[in-house]
Amino acid sequence: MSTLNQPATRFTSTTPSCREVSTEATRKQKEFKMRLSRAEYKDIVRATEQLRPTRQCMKILKDRFPNHSQSTLLSIFSLEYQKRTKRTISRHHAADVVESHYQRYLNEAKARPTAPVLLEMANEVDLSPALMARLILDRFLQDMSGEMHSKAVLNSMLKEPSLIPDQVLANNIYQCTINDCCYGPLVDCIKHAIGQEHEVLLRDKLKERNLSFLDENKLRTMGYDKTPDIILEVPIAVEGHIVHWIESKASFGDDHSHHTYLNEQFWSYWNRFGPGLVIYWYGFIGELDCQRDRGILLKDCFPTDIVTLCHTTHQQSPEKEDND
Numbered sequence: 001m002s003t004l005n006q007p008a009t010r011f012t013s014t015t016p017s018c019r020e021v022s023t024e025a026t027r028k029q030k031e032f033k034m035r036l037s038r039a040e041y042k043d044i045v046r047a048t049e050q051l052r053p054t055r056q057c058m059k060i061l062k063d064r065f066p067n068h069s070q071s072t073l074l075s076i077f078s079l080e081y082q083k084r085t086k087r088t089i090s091r092h093h094a095a096d097v098v099e100s101h102y103q104r105y106l107n108e109a110k111a112r113p114t115a116p117v118l119l120e121m122a123n124e125v126d127l128s129p130a131l132m133a134r135l136i137l138d139r140f141l142q143d144m145s146g147e148m149h150s151k152a153v154l155n156s157m158l159k160e161p162s163l164i165p166d167q168v169l170a171n172n173i174y175q176c177t178i179n180d181c182c183y184g185p186l187v188d189c190i191k192h193a194i195g196q197e198h199e200v201l202l203r204d205k206l207k208e209r210n211l212s213f214l215d216e217n218k219l220r221t222m223g224y225d226k227t228p229d230i231i232l233e234v235p236i237a238v239e240g241h242i243v244h245w246i247e248s249k250a251s252f253g254d255d256h257s258h259h260t261y262l263n264e265q266f267w268s269y270w271n272r273f274g275p276g277l278v279i280y281w282y283g284f285i286g287e288l289d290c291q292r293d294r295g296i297l298l299k300d301c302f303p304t305d306i307v308t309l310c311h312t313t314h315q316q317s318p319e320k321e322d323n324d
Contacts, residue, residue, distance in 0.1 A: 032068055033068060034072060034282070034283035034284075034300035035289075035300055036068075038286075041254065048076070049080075051081075052126065053077075053078075053081050053129070053183070054180070058073065058181065075251050075283075078181070078182045079252065092131070092132075092135065099139070101121065101125075102136055102139040102143075105121065105136050109168050114171075116176075118132055118133055118172040118176050119172070119179055129175075129177070129180040129184075130176055130177055133176035133177060133184070134154070137158065161173045161174045198250040203230070206230065211236065211308070212232070212233040214230070219231060227269070228245040228269045228276060229248045230247075238277060238307075242274070242295075242309075244274040246277045247261075247269070247276065247278045248279050249280045251281075252283050266278060266296050267296075277296075277297045277303070279300070280300055281300065281301070283300050
């Protein structure tokens with residue numbers, strides 16, 4: 001494991017270009033199974049139960065499930081690890097536990113100044129390395145200043161460890177950040193970039209098919225506050241179902257996330273704009289695609305069997321008529 005001599009590097013995303021994303025998405029459809037049965041999904045979940053959020057865990061999952069893409073496995077693992085963390089995080093925030101972690105870090109870092117002490121501690125107590133880094137840095141700043149500090153200061157140091165006045169701690173924070181595949185500023189940056197890339201990919205696919213649409217940014221300038229990623233100016237039919245809007249999700253659709261999206265987003269879109277399509281680019285549990293007759297269709301890629309409806313002489317607003 002490498003150590004850091006100069007932790008001044010700002011984290012940047014190395015996500016692929018949109019063309020590369022498009023090529024990768026097409027390749028995944030050919031090589032990997034994206035639509036999982038509930039039994040297949042549970043089998044993967046069971047395999048994640050004893051894993052820690054390190055980069056090595058993905059090799060373990062990929063070796064065990066070679067028919068599924070690494071992106072799908074990572075998405076499933078991240079969702080499951082976040083659930084696990086929500087169940088246990090409160091005990092790590094207890095004042096006596098934080099103090100115990102902090103004193104142990106000080107002792108071990110003094111004895112082994114070049115070792116990834118925080119990373120080892122996080123793995124030992126089954127806590128995300130990035131969350132362990134946040135706890136210890138927070139406690140360090142309190143110790144240094146004798147008072148509470150702003151969240152902005154804490155976040156800036158987590159993003160750029162060179163700002164931390166203690167070099168050994170800066171090295172440890174950096175190691176935790178780059179070795180955590182579920183939490184932390186680097187993961188947040190990558191997730192945001194991947195989400196943006198897939199939205200661009202979706203727009204490019206629509207343009208290739210000469211389909212007129214309004215994207216989220218355009219809709220917001222028109223006064224819509226809660227909108228899907230795409231509203232089609234002329235509806236299409238996909239597998240016999242009418243589609244007025246499309247939502248892009250660069251993640252795996254499991255029970256919890258999908259039902260949350262249904263309640264907080266998809267049904268709201270349906271009420272306002274009519275039936276639509278959700279694309280889970282990294283796959284989903286097949287049994288969740290049960291709302292087609294009610295107006296919500298799930299896919300794991302951009303549909304190829306699109307039927308374009310005839311233009312009407314009256315151009316409607318993106319929102320449904322009030323009397324619908």
